[in-house]
Amino acid sequence: MASAEEASALVQRLSQLSTxxxxxxxxxLKFLLSMAAGGVLSGHAQKISEGLRESALGTAQHSLPKLLAGAREKFPTGIVFYGRGPFLSDEDLAALDQESRGCRPRAERFLDHYVVSGAPVAREISLSPTIQEFLTENVGSITPTRRANYLYYDEPGLGIDPHVDKDEFSLNILTMLEHRASNQGRSELILHPPDQEAVHLHLKAGESLVFFADSVTHQRTRTVADEEIRLVSFGYRTLGGTHE
Ligand SMILES: [Fe+2]
Known part of the structure; x- marks a missing residue:
């Protein structure tokens, strides 16, 4: 079994290697580490001893932020902002809601949810100066990736297992457009920051989560009957990191 000291030394060596x-x-390397973290959290490593699993998870979770820009150190949970974002107007939200509803028939299944990419209103709002100013003030220089996805979890059993996102969604603004709850329970968004309790989030319509989606493992638990969730996700990259 790997000791805590060995695991910590490995995190340091991976961090040095990345330079x-x-x-x-x-x-x-980020992809490998994210697969490792996601695999352990999803319960795909049951034949491996618990100590080694914990050590592997800790190493992957601690190494991911170190491979990325320095701004992340200010946000130990990976969360930059949570709540009703001042960067989206009521008109923006209404336009996104309307476009999301209209796009649903052409949504394509991706893993265990449905996605529409690059719809024009979503893309335009993702590029708004108000959002860019908010992000720059909070995390330093960013660049929009022009990636904007509508996400739909509107059948029983949809969700997404623990994962980290790709570079296009390094910094992610995830906004809830509608969450129609069921009396049989509800799906939730869970973040798994290293060495901390998991963070369980229930975004209300109009609320956003701004977070480092490429360094903090996260998941959406499965929807139940009569539950319907529509979200929009904007992708950004941070600039000026320690290795850029
Ligand atoms: Fe994600």
Whole structure:
């Protein structure tokens, strides 16, 4: 079994190693670590001893933020903002809600939920100066990736297992457009920051979560009968990180 000291030393060595990697190699290393964290959290490593599983999870969770820009250190849970975002007007939310409803028939299944990418209103709002100013004030320089997805969890059993997102959604603004609850329970968004209790979030319509989706493992638990969730997700990259 790996001791806590060995695991901590490994985190340091992975962090040092990453300074010598190209951007593409670093993306690969991030991907491997995220798969490892997601796999352990999803219960895919049951044959491995609990101590080793915990050590592997801790190493992956601690290493991911170290491979990324320095701004993340100010946000130990990965959460930059949670609540009704001052960066979206009521008109923005109404336009997003309307476009999301209209796009549902052409949503495509991705893993265990439905997605529409690049709808024009969502893309335009994701590029708004108000959002860019808010993000720059809070995390430093960012660049929009022009990635805007409508997400639908509107059948029983939809959800997404623990994962971290790709570079296009390094910094993610996730906004709830509608959460129609069921009397049989409700799905929730859970973040798994290292060495801390999992953070359980229930976004209300109009509320946003701004978080480092590429360094904090997160999931949406499964929907139940009569539950319906529509979200919109905007992607950004942070600039000026320690390795850029
Ligand atoms: Fe995600």
């Amino acid at each position: 010598d990697l190209t951007a593409a190699e670093r993306e690969n």
